[in-house]
Amino acid sequence: MLPYWLLIPAFVIVLATTIYPLAYSFVTSFREWDLTKQRRPDGFVGFDNYLHAASESGFQNSLWVTTIFVVTSVALTLVIAMSLALLLRRKGRMHTFTRIVLILPFAMSPALIGVSYRFMFNPEFGVLAKGLGAVFPALEGMPWLADPNLAMAILVLTDVWHWAPYMTFMCLGGLASIPRETEEAARIDGASYLRIFFGIILPQMKGVLLVTAVLKTIFALKMFDQVVTLTGGGPGTSTETLAFFVFNVGFKWYDMGYASALAWILTAIMMLISIWYVRMLLSDRKMATA
C-alpha cells in the first residue's frame, strides 16, 4: 500500500495544476459566463459556444491569420534550419563560436523579441527601418507595422528568427546520424550535389524533419508573446492569431464560456496534428521493419 500513498503528493499537484484547470475550462466551454456580470459560471448552454465560433467573424479571421502565420513560419524555419545545418555540418575553425552565436536568438524571451523588433522597425528611429531605407531608398519611411501584410511578415520574421537556431540543432543532429558512406557511395555512383541532397540526405532526414515540423507547428499555433508586444494584433485584426484572440475574448471581453470553447478548439487542432504525426511515424517504422 505504501507506494501508492507516496504517489499521492505528486498526484495532487498534477491534479491541482493541470487536470483541474483543464477539466474546469472544458466544463466552462459548455456554459455561459460573463465575468463582468457574475463571479461564478452561469447555466449550461450545450454547444452554443462552439456553434457561435462557427459563425463569428472574429474567430474566423483569427483562424485565417493563424493558418497564414503557421504555414509561412513553419516552412521558412524548416528551410532555413536545414540550410544552416548543411552549412554548419563540417567542423570548421569557427565551429564552437558559430554555434554559440547561433543559440543566442533562442535564448531570448519571445516577448522581448517582439519589443525589440517593434523598435527596430519604427519608421522614425528604427535601426532596421532606417537601414533598409538607406540601402533601398524606395523603402524609406515605410510604415512597416502599420501595413497589414508587412506587419504579418515581420511577425513571421521574429518567430523564424527565434526558432530557426533550435531547429538547426535538431537538423544537425539528424545529419550527424546519417552514415557518411551513403553520401560517399552516391558520389562514386555519380550523383550531383543536388541529387545527393534530394535523393540521399533528405529521405534519411525524413523522421527528424517530421518531428521538427510538428514541434514547430505546435509552437507556432501557440505563439502569443510577439503578437502582444509587437503588433497587438493589428493593424486592425490583421495579426490576431487564435491564441491572441482567445486571450482577448477571455480577458478583454470577459466572455469566459466562449474563450474556453475557443481554447479547446485550439487544443483539438494541436491534438489532431500530433495524432497524424504519430501515425506517420508508426507507418514509417512498419515500412522499415516489416
Add this chain to the structure above:
Amino acid sequence: MADVRLVDIEKKYGNFLAVPQLNLTIEDGEFLVLLGPSGCGKTTTMRMIAGLEEITSGDIEIAGKRINDKPPKDRDIAMVFQNYGLYPHMTVRQNIDYPLKLRGVDRAARTRRVQETAEKVELEALLERRPSELSGGQRQRVALARAIVRTPSIFLMDEPLSNLDAKLRVTMRAELKHLHHELGVTTVYVTHDQMEAMTLASRIAIMREGRIVQLDTPKRIYSEPADLFVAGFIGSPSMNLIDGAIAGGVFTAPGVSFPVDQPDRDDVVLGIRPEDLEISTAPDAPVIGKLYALELTGESTLVTLRTGANSVCARGPADHEAEINAPCHFVPKPGARVHLFDRPSGHRLDGLSAKGQTL
C-alpha cells in the same frame, strides 16, 4: 580495365602525416591487397584513389591519365565500404539500380542488368526488401552487387568482410575470388586479416605507418619477409624471432644454435616458422629448452618451449603429449627455411641468398 599508379602521394591531416610519399603501381586486372595493422593508412590510401580524400601532394594515374582533380564519379571506380553504405530508404533493387539510373542507362537495360547482377550474387529473392531487413552477409552482397552492376574499371573494397562471422567470411572470400576471376577487374582490397590477404591477393602490399614495407606475391611475402615487421606480421602463429649473434658460421642464442653460412656479426635475429620445426629427442638439437605450453588447435598441437629469454613455438602432431617443464628439443624439418635479420634496421640479411637459407 585499367592500371593504377600512385606517384609520391602524400596525405597530411593538419600536421599529422598519415601517408608519406607512397609509390605503388597496381597492374591491370590485378587483385592487390593492402594489408597492415590498424591505423597504418590503408583506408586513407584507398580513399585517395577513390577521390573521397584530397591528396596533399603527388599524382594518381588511372589507365595512364592523371586524375588528381577528377571527382569520384569520373574515375570509373566502384567502392565497397566497410559498413556497406547502402541507401537505407531504398529497396535492394533500387540500391543496385541507383548507379545505372544516375548514368542514364535506359529502363529496360537497367532492369536486365539488375536482374543479372542479383543472380550473380544470389539476391534475386530479396530484391524488394530494404537493407534493414537483411542479414550482414546479404547486405554485403548488395554492396557488392551495387559495385559490380556497372562494370567499372577498378574496384575498391575496404575491409568488406570484417563485419561478418568467421564462417560467412570464408564463404564470401571464395565468392569474391570467383567474382574477380570472372570479371577480371583491377581490384584494390583493404584488410588487416592476413588470411584474407593470402588467399585473395595476386600481390600484397604490407603497410606500416603509411609506408609500404613489402610488395610481393603472397607466396614470397610468406617465404621471404623483407624485414622483421613483415616476418612477425604474416603467419599464424607468427614466426619465431630469436635475438642472438653469428660466430664461426653458427647462430647462437641461449639454448639455440643454428649453422648458417653468414659472416660473423652481432645483433642478428634469426627467424623460423613454427611449421618448419619439429619435436625431437636428439641431444644435439639446435633448439633446446623446457616445455612451456601445449595448445591443441585441431589438426596440430602448438608446442612452446622456453630457453633463456626466448620462447620458441613449433607445430607438432595433434597427438603429441608431454609434461610441462620437461626438457624439449626442436629440430628444423627437412627443407625448412631460416631467416636472418639485422636487429637495428630490421632488414633481412640478404648475404645468404634471395630465397633465404634452406637447411
